[in-house]
Amino acid sequence: MSKYKNIQYLETKEENKTVEVNGYLLHSKYKPVKEATDHFKRSFKAGQVYVLFGIGLGYIVEVLESNQVKKENIIIIDPLFQELRSMMQIDISNIDVLSEVSSLKIENVLSSKIKNYERNIQVICSPNYDKLFPHEYKSVLENVRNFQKNNQVLENTTYNFSEIWQKNYMYNLMELDKSTSFENLKGKYTVPIIVASGGPSLSKNLPIVREYRNKMILVASGSTINTLLTAGIPPDYVVSVDGGEANYVHFKNINQKEIKLIYNLSSNYKIQEDWKNEKYAILDSGDLEVQKYIKKVFDITIPCIPGGASVANFAFSCALNMTTGPVALIGQDLAYTNYETHAHNNKHYKKIDEEYMQERGMFEVEGFYGDKVLTDRALFLMKQDFERLYTYFNDGRVIYNCTEGGARIKNMPQQSFKNFCEKYMLEEKSIYLTEEKNIIDRKKVCKSLEKELELFDNVEKNLKKIEKLIKENMTTFLNKPAIVAKLNSVDQDIIKLKQSSMINYILDPIILNIMTKFKEKDNETWEEKNNRIYKQNKFLYANLLIVIVETKGYLQKILEEFENE
Template identity: 40%
Template sequence: MNLEIENIKTKTNGFTLRINEYFLHSKYNPVKEAEQLAINHFKKNHIHILFGNGLGYITEALLSIMDAKSTLLVVDPLVDELYKYSKNTNKATIIKQLTNENFGTYLGASLDNYNRNVTIFSSPNYDKLFPKEYKELLKLVKNKLNLNIINENTVRFFADTWQKNYINNLFLAQKDYSVKILNKKFNCPVIIASGGPSLTKQIPMLKEKLENVLLIAAGSTVNTLLSHGIEPDFVISVDGGIENYNHFQELKLKKPHLIYSMTNHYKIRDSFHSKCFFFVSNEFVNSKDNIEYTLNREVPIIFGGGSVANYAFSIASYISNGPIALIGQDLAYTSNKTHAEHNKHYKIIDDQYREERGMFYVKGYNNEDVLTDYAFLSMKDTFERLVSIVKHENSIYNCTEGGVFIEGFKHDTFSNFCRIHVGNKIKKDILFPNEINDYNGFTEKIKEEMTNYNKIISFLNLGLQELNNNKNNVAFSNNSLRKLKNVDEEIGRLFSKVSMSTIINPITIDILKKFQEKEGETTSETFNRIYSQNKELYSRLLEAAIISKKYTENLVKKIES
């Protein structure tokens, strides 16, 4: 695009820019125009994305009225061309383009805790100069916010289930092995089989190469593989729901090793008769120290996302230095199918199902349009993020030959991958260390956790009692403030000694969203907000602590029996 840039003096002795006949600021008073635009678009406690910096008037006006809890990101396709003209806007982050790859760098932290308070708008005429870029920016932000909704719904739905699974998995992990013993154990090609519709086309080649590769099955994909007489070397499972357990309930697997997260449905372990491994998923990152203390061994954090295949990819990189290939990773409804055949969830989709899932088209493996939805898009997004995090030593391929196009992966046929990277038969033997299972020490630590739950419950009840005792409806007494501060400090200390992060996450999300300070709050309104915030926080934490204590009591009974 050819750009004719003119720096023109305004009638108020300021400057404006004209680019290809479009003015980026007022010809009369750009400062006043910017102040009005800032007032019109500013929202308290929001992330603000401004498309177009121009000479920096709007950026400066926004920064002058923003509160501490608001942030500003400026996206400007002309940032390089206009650098010499722009006003000093060092306090703002200005980038040329917001992409999937740099989204996390610039907005990831701001969107923590499932924040969806984002406002985005264009500076005058930028959307006319760069309509395609502005449309892409709106689409990217919309997609990310929809993914936040999916992730938040998942956290809410599984909060209780994950806590129950975690406590029961502690008992299993005590006799199993940390995945740490597999760290770079292998130096061979790894195939990750997922349950997308395209998996079936790779089955014949996979059967030929079974002795020459390490085969990892992503969750329920094991059923499709078994139906073709293929036993994987490892099965990864992270889903804590009963539906995931149903995939494994009738299986009796002698050869494959299970690698499971602490949130995985604990009964799945019963289907595996070989030695198994466990890890800490990124949802439990805050509990890592406590898990290692309880089990008396080092446990790595494995990063993943909304799909077990995301974790399978990270694990493949963790256990082998060799090249990695994805197969069956459609993340799309290829040929109007939900899964590969012989998966229990396999079905042909119809118009009603498309509407229910809110499906849409994206770029496919072969640059065609393919049908997907936001759940699949979340998994695609995670793969693209993991590629940059993992920094694998060898080549990473998407050999699905169908489905969505995953950025950061080499796209090639499975037969080409095998021709280039798969050689002779490999050794898959694992040397297991002689670990002593100290059940007495383990039991004492579980009982110690029980004691901490009792203390947490006691302090939370004390906090609720103090709130009820406060008679003033405008302010807390100094005595109340002192006691409430002590409650907060004690439960903060005790929460670091128990693993409740997943069951607490929905509470944290709600408290952050529900009790934000309002514009022009009176003293009485501020008091009522803080009072209600503390009451809801203590009440819901108390309920979560009682549930966690109950699950832990059941674990103690299981150990003693």
């Protein structure tokens, strides 16, 4: 039986029905279609994805469609949907409908609609749904707002790091024959793996780590290695994914022979150049094209594993791949526990103040102990990635958050680190050893890289011609089919180059700009359209030339390296 006991369908003056639920009308008694039209006009913004919180009998959907809003740009979230759907006279096929408010489902459906990190989402609350479902409505608004802010973070990251990512991915190719594929570590352990991160709560758990050190595999998340070494606790493995120079500084003076490195090809290439001990290569789950390229050119398979916004997400994923035994997180606060940024012996440790809180845009989330703790957008994004990874890996696995502080990781079981150790640390560890370095046919690699360079040379030459051609035809751009044909020809060359090389991340900011900053305006005149397309193409090909030349330089250095060794 429905929990909404007072659902009544009433006739209106428009000969349509309205519905009353628990005393609240979901549509006007007089003109429900006009009410929906007026409601839409107040909320209308061109080019939006519409999240409809509540649709009642569906008049708002009809209004959206009559105003040329495509079904694929509509999302319905309605806790009453199952109760009311039999009375709806609308076609909702090809519209995403959620009958419950679920953060994960909302995020997934928004991700399927929103491309290029855009934030063009409009929430429309149908009449009285906010009164019937105040908590659910607040949750929808928070989820949409979080999605938009997360996309802002991801967009900024793309603009700021695409160039260094491209360089790292390519220069790390020179380390492949000095590395071992992470594939060799999969399922090699049965003992517990502890993933240590540098949050404020790590300090209190270090004595317990020391006590049980010989019964665990200890994995350090990035710069946390320095915190552990300062405490006299070398980890067995350290994971590195961050591409910036600051990450290299963290690793610069580490010379511990017993520590093995697991690195994503995005990791600052100087770390891998300097690392003399055993090292294992991984790729992110989104790097399938890179994986194919490496297999084709180097005949090596580098596994793609799910990661996230931080090195800690990757370390967690690596641990779950490496052992069939229990896995626990420590120091993974994802918040500013006790108003601190890091564990006490971390060189970045500081106490936060009001100014720092405002600068980071901090907000409260549920804490490990059910309290409220301060976090920021970057940490919150990491938290969401842990929740996604836990759902992905949780197939009867023993996984615990033993941070004992910071933010709660939704759905992940919690317990004290001491209890975890007493229960699961039952046998001495033994470290898996391998000398199986990747084997590369250098002559074959060099031949392949030489062919790539020829493609780069050809595209560079044609882009220089196109740049001149665009400049000479500014005012009559749309009237010159011959120009369009030449542009299409160059586009095909670039597509061929992208399919045959590893030019990927450095193109992302160009694509983002093209997709977001040259949109067609309403009622655009011929002159405005010509000017817009001229500027778009001028921007596109000028920037393509820059990145082609830059990436070709990386490729030349790699070829020289393999020719000279």
